[in-house]
Amino acid sequence: MNIAVVVYSESGNTRRVAERVRSRLLEKDHTVQYLELQTGTGRRELVDEPSVEGYDMICLGAPVHHLAVAKPMKLFLRSIQALHGRTVAYFVTQGQPVAALGGTQAMRTLKRMIATRAGVPVRAGIVRVNRKQSEHEVQRIVDTIEASAG
Numbered sequence: 062m063n064i065a066v067v068v069y070s071e072s073g074n075t076r077r078v079a080e081r082v083r084s085r086l087l088e089k090d091h092t093v094q095y096l097e098l099q100t101g102t103g104r105r106e107l108v109d110e111p112s113v114e115g116y117d118m119i120c121l122g123a124p125v126h127h128l129a130v131a132k133p134m135k136l137f138l139r140s141i142q143a144l145h146g147r148t149v150a151y152f153v154t155q156g157q158p159v160a161a162l163g164g165t166q167a168m169r170t171l172k173r174m175i176a177t178r179a180g181v182p183v184r185a186g187i188v189r190v191n192r193k194q195s196e197h198e199v200q201r202i203v204d205t206i207e208a209s210a211g
């Protein structure tokens with residue numbers, strides 16, 4: 062499969078998870094394009110809006126900011142007109158130890174934004190970066206994305 066991994070990351074946590082996803086997909090002989098969203102000042106606008114036309118599957122990774130998915134990922138999804146029934150796997154990373162402090166809400170928003178653009182949302186998971194169990198959470202995300210890539 063030809064897969065786009067689209068990531069927003071400021072301090073590297075989400076990027077690290079996305080790199081694990083990318084490595085696994087490459088091991089399984091998928092073609093992977095890694096796209097990192099860049100913002101202007103104050104996260105209010107994207108420097109560019111990468112196109113995801115032509116990919117068979119899309120993976121999205123973003124941090125939680127202020128109890129919600131980070132705004133640049135929302136801006137990116139808003140720039141997409143239609144996902145044409147393609148699978149879109151998504152994950153978030155958060156600093157707080159409890160999913161209710163942002164992760165759950167962020168995942169809900171991503172699911173809704175993917176579904177309203179006629180994508181097929183696949184929940185890959187939440188990484189709570191400061192917990193001991195975070196490595197298991199990362200592994201689950203990587204496994205889920207690998208499985209949905211087939």
Ligand SMILES: Cc1cc2nc3c(=O)[nH]c(=O)nc-3n(C[C@H](O)[C@H](O)[C@H](O)COP(=O)(O)O)c2cc1C
Nearest residue numbers: 070071072073074075124125127128155156157163
């Ligand atoms: C502006 C800002 C707001 C944040 N708000 C939350 C939050 O509401 N809940 C939470 O669990 N973590 C919050 N965090 C922590 C980040 O979600 C966490 O560190 C994440 O892994 C950062 O990802 P990154 O390293 O890819 O940028 C916040 C971080 C920043 C910079």
